[in-house]
Amino acid sequence: MLKNLDFISEGELTNWVNSHLDSDEFALSAGYQGKTLLFNEHQHKLVIKAPLGNFITRPINLALLRHEHKVYQKLQGMTSIPICYGMANNEFLVIEFIEGQTIRQKRPPTNSEYFKKLLIAVKEMHQRKVAHFDLKRSENLLVTDNDEPKIIDFGVSIIRKPGLHWFNQYLYKLAMQFDYNAWARHKYYKQMDFLSDEDKPYYQKTKIEIASKKIKRFYKDRFLKLFQSLKSFK
Numbered sequence: 001m002l003k004n005l006d007f008i009s010e011g012e013l014t015n016w017v018n019s020h021l022d023s024d025e026f027a028l029s030a031g032y033q034g035k036t037l038l039f040n041e042h043q044h045k046l047v048i049k050a051p052l053g054n055f056i057t058r059p060i061n062l063a064l065l066r067h068e069h070k071v072y073q074k075l076q077g078m079t080s081i082p083i084c085y086g087m088a089n090n091e092f093l094v095i096e097f098i099e100g101q102t103i104r105q106k107r108p109p110t111n112s113e114y115f116k117k118l119l120i121a122v123k124e125m126h127q128r129k130v131a132h133f134d135l136k137r138s139e140n141l142l143v144t145d146n147d148e149p150k151i152i153d154f155g156v157s158i159i160r161k162p163g164l165h166w167f168n169q170y171l172y173k174l175a176m177q178f179d180y181n182a183w184a185r186h187k188y189y190k191q192m193d194f195l196s197d198e199d200k201p202y203y204q205k206t207k208i209e210i211a212s213k214k215i216k217r218f219y220k221d222r223f224l225k226l227f228q229s230l231k232s233f234k
């Protein structure tokens with residue numbers, strides 16, 4: 001039974017998903033891991049995330065969706081998080097559709113209420129023992145028609161386990177820092193020289209980020225050199 005969904009039964013919704021999974025007509029996005037569909041009937045809009053893959057990869061993708069469901073359960077009631085209605089037939093994640101645009105399509109100004117509210121939301125998420133880990137991706141941050149922030153896509157989020165779990169603790173701390181760094185990067189549009197004194201404590205590059213940047217630069221330089229030598233060879 002799906003929570004708070006009274007205009008359609010779980011069985012009907014499951015049938016709808018199964019009959020539209022193969023077409024692109026209702027797809028919001030599609031990848032190897034899964035497909036995100038927009039259900040738009042009976043004057044209601046829902047987002048439905050379905051797992052894809054073969055007999056080996058589908059169970060993994062289904063487990064990731066169930067993990068995302070668990071994260072949504074921890075975050076229910078937060079204004080910056082869409083309502084989650086549950087898992088239809090234990091396999092499809094059903095979420096409220098947010099009318100709006102991604103932060104890339106509609107850029108809120110640096111000193112807008114949007115970024116204040118987003119920071120409050122990130123802090124509350126962390127209080128509820130969830131770190132998003134993928135906020136850097138601008139597709140995962142929505143701006144509603146009233147300019148409110150909404151955070152989506154908790155596929156790789158980390159839930160802090162109670163008790164002593166050193167690896168979970170390490171990952172969770174890293175993910176929390178990633179969240180703050182992503183918030184600061186979005187707020188300043190990557191122009192970190194403009195970071196205010198008040199915001200400085202939030203932005204701390206982690207060793208992993210510094211290393212991955214170095215690796216990227218290394219390959220970029222090599223690629224450019226190769227490209228230039230090929231050009232001069234012509």
Ligand SMILES: Nc1ncnc2c1ncn2[C@@H]1O[C@H](COP(=O)(O)OP(=O)(O)O)[C@@H](O)[C@H]1O
Nearest residue numbers: 028029036047082095096097098139152153155
């Ligand atoms: N609740 C939502 N409201 C509106 N659009 C959404 C919602 N959830 C997802 N989308 C759209 O679908 C896309 C894919 O969803 P997402 O949860 O990010 O899936 P994936 O795990 O494939 O990245 C998003 O980038 C966004 O454009």
Ligand SMILES: [Mg+2]
Nearest residue numbers: 137139140153
């Ligand atoms: Mg996404």
